[in-house]
Amino acid sequence: MADGVEVSDAIAVERTLTGDRDAYRVLVERHSRTVYRMAYRIMGNAHDAEDVVQESFLRAYQKLKQFAGNANFGTWVYRIAANYAIDRIRQRNADEARRETPSRPGEDSLEVDPLSQVRDMSPSPERLAGSAQLAERMKAALAELSPAERTAIVMRHWDGCGIEEIAAVLKSNSNATKNTVFRAVQKLRRALTPFLEGKEARAMGTEG
Amino acid sequence: MKHRTEEELIGYRDGETKERVEIAAHLKDCAECRDELARIEAVFAALDAMPVPDPGEDYGERVWQRIAPRLGEKKARWWETFFVTQRLAALGGVVALVILAFVAGRWTRQPVPMGDQTDAAKVRERVLVVAVGDHLGRTEMVLMELENAPAQKGQKAINISETQRRAEDLVEENRLYRQTALKEGDQAMVSTLDELERVLLDIANSPDELTPAAFETIRKRIEEQGLLFKVRVVKQGLDERKANPDAKPVENKPRGTERKKV
Numbered sequence: 001m002a003d004g005v006e007v008s009d010a011i012a013v014e015r016t017l018t019g020d021r022d023a024y025r026v027l028v029e030r031h032s033r034t035v036y037r038m039a040y041r042i043m044g045n046a047h048d049a050e051d052v053v054q055e056s057f058l059r060a061y062q063k064l065k066q067f068a069g070n071a072n073f074g075t076w077v078y079r080i081a082a083n084y085a086i087d088r089i090r091q092r093n094a095d096e097a098r099r100e101t102p103s104r105p106g107e108d109s110l111e112v113d114p115l116s117q118v119r120d121m122s123p124s125p126e127r128l129a130g131s132a133q134l135a136e137r138m139k140a141a142l143a144e145l146s147p148a149e150r151t152a153i154v155m156r157h158w159d160g161c162g163i164e165e166i167a168a169v170l171k172s173n174s175n176a177t178k179n180t181v182f183r184a185v186q187k188l189r190r191a192l193t194p195f196l197e198g199k200e201a202r203a204m205g206t207e208g
Numbered sequence: 209m210k211h212r213t214e215e216e217l218i219g220y221r222d223g224e225t226k227e228r229v230e231i232a233a234h235l236k237d238c239a240e241c242r243d244e245l246a247r248i249e250a251v252f253a254a255l256d257a258m259p260v261p262d263p264g265e266d267y268g269e270r271v272w273q274r275i276a277p278r279l280g281e282k283k284a285r286w287w288e289t290f291f292v293t294q295r296l297a298a299l300g301g302v303v304a305l306v307i308l309a310f311v312a313g314r315w316t317r318q319p320v321p322m323g324d325q326t327d328a329a330k331v332r333e334r335v336l337v338v339a340v341g342d343h344l345g346r347t348e349m350v351l352m353e354l355e356n357a358p359a360q361k362g363q364k365a366i367n368i369s370e371t372q373r374r375a376e377d378l379v380e381e382n383r384l385y386r387q388t389a390l391k392e393g394d395q396a397m398v399s400t401l402d403e404l405e406r407v408l409l410d411i412a413n414s415p416d417e418l419t420p421a422a423f424e425t426i427r428k429r430i431e432e433q434g435l436l437f438k439v440r441v442v443k444q445g446l447d448e449r450k451a452n453p454d455a456k457p458v459e460n461k462p463r464g465t466e467r468k469k470v
Contacts, residue, residue: 032263037260134257
């Protein structure tokens with residue numbers, strides 16, 4: 001490929017299919033970070049996220065002939081990655097269940113500081129909104145969601161995916177998927193309420 | 209005043225509600241629901257507070273360095289595994305039959321008397337009938353396995369990896385037969401093979417482990433399209449043609465207008 005010339009995804013796909021393996025490099029370099037962000041949010045740690053990214057681009061390469069070029073490559077590889085991520089979480093959950101270790105949020109699957117599990121002492125929810133503790137608390141709450149719920153909320157909230165797109169990854173229908181998104185938000189809310197509202201109450205002077 | 213439910217407010221916040229105007233009007237008048245919405249909003253704000261470590265500007269390049277050597281390896285491994293065990297036998301059979309059909313096709317183009325041309329066409333058709341009959345038999349097995357897979361109560365995931373591998377093989381075969389059927393002008397066969405390809409691809413591209421709900425979705429598609437039935441009818445027609453080569457082709461035509469999107 002000529003240096004300095006930005007090739008479109010469609011051309012890069014076409015060239016890869018004609019045997020120009022380096023053309024695939026353009027696609028990998030262009031879309032890796034987006035896939036990584038999604039994978040990190042679903043998997044909860046960098047190691048698993050990197051594994052998802054690599055495996056997804058490998059799978060996309062192998063299935064490239066099936067990618068008819070009638071969709072956006074970025075969307076397509078994102079979907080492959082979401083499918084793989086959800087499988088990986090299920091596998092990880094199954095492995096953890098097999099080891100019979102009681103699943104406690106943030107112990108090993110997520111990089112959560114155990115201290116953050118302790119009801120913390122920081123002041124108002126406004127200040128907490130950007131705090132590391134809240135982020136860690138949220139991470140732990142996400143880890144408690146089912147793989148489908150976690151995938152749904154990540155795709156919906158951060159990546160703005162449509163319900164149909166999420167339903168395709170979950171192999172579900174639109175109504176069930178809407179319900180999955182709702183359940184995810186509801187569970188996150190339940191997990192965070194004591195934390196957020198406790199602080200709110202204290203900030204309002206109703207606590208000690 | 210009747211308050212809006214949590215589900216309605218989450219749907220409103222998420223932009224997924226048909227009652228957008230009504231809920232907005234209610235929120236204008238109801239302080240309690242506004243507070244509830246604010247609490248919901250705080251959850252979304254907390255989601256945004258969860259940072260993702262930046263993997264660095266050169267991350268894409270690093271991913272490429274990691275996977276580039278594996279792109280070749282993977283291919284080699286794929287071919288290695290492709291040419292072992294049952295796949296070898298299945299593929300060998302398909303290739304032999306397609307070559308035979310091709311040779312028979314070429315034969316008919318030689319300047320030979322009419323009677324011989326008809327015989328060669330019959331041989332070619334017979335080869336296709338036998339090969340596709342065999343292919344449909346194996347496809348039927350895959351569909352039956354999915355239809356009859358026991359769903360155990362409380363089961364969290366159903367592993368279909370074995371069925372998927374067979375579906376992958378069948379997709380390749382299916383395409384070869386579809387092309388041959390197209391050349392032969394057998395539209396009924398082309399239609400059935402089209403439908404089969406979509407379902408086989410669906411099976412092959414599903415996750416190895418399906419939730420019972422996802423599994424049920426695939427099963428429903430097979431049922432709704434009456435695929436197993438169609439496969440059986442076409443296969444039966446082919447069996448009859450095999451037994452009586454002069455019989456007319458099967459009339460069971462799953463026409464395009466009857467097809468549902470997979």
